[in-house]
Amino acid sequence: MMIMAESHSQLSKNDNIEPIIVHIDASSKQLPKYPVQFTSEDLRKHLEPIIHKMITSEDSYQFQQPVDPVALIIPDYPIIIKHPMDISTTHNKLLRGEYKNPLEFYDDVWLMHTCKIRIVVTTIHLFNS
DSSP: OEEEEEOOOOOOTTOOOOOOEEEEETTSTTSOSSOOOOOHHHHHHHHHHHHHHHHHSTTOGGGSSOOOTTTTTOTTHHHHOSSOOOHHHHHHHHHTTOOSSHHHHHHHHHHHHHHHHHHHHHHHHHHHO
């Protein structure tokens, strides 16, 4: 398997320098043998600003805290949403060091959005039935 990476520099449009194309053979010794390790501090440093940006988004109010199906009188919520996720839970997991890499964080953020889509589709289906 070959991977191509293109380098982009801060050159002006008038420079006549071609981008450098690096070929990396995935079967070669060029790639690290072990996956990159992330510390909890590094993850918090880089991911917490993303959480703060999500919180300050005007569309985030419905994702800031876990859904309380009893208070909101939606008893089917746990049936429809098998793995609920919200910003505060994501933030707490980050602060407790539960994420081992950025992809685990991404999975939880993605889960929040898929939960919203599932709720919208289910609501449309219920109202159309």
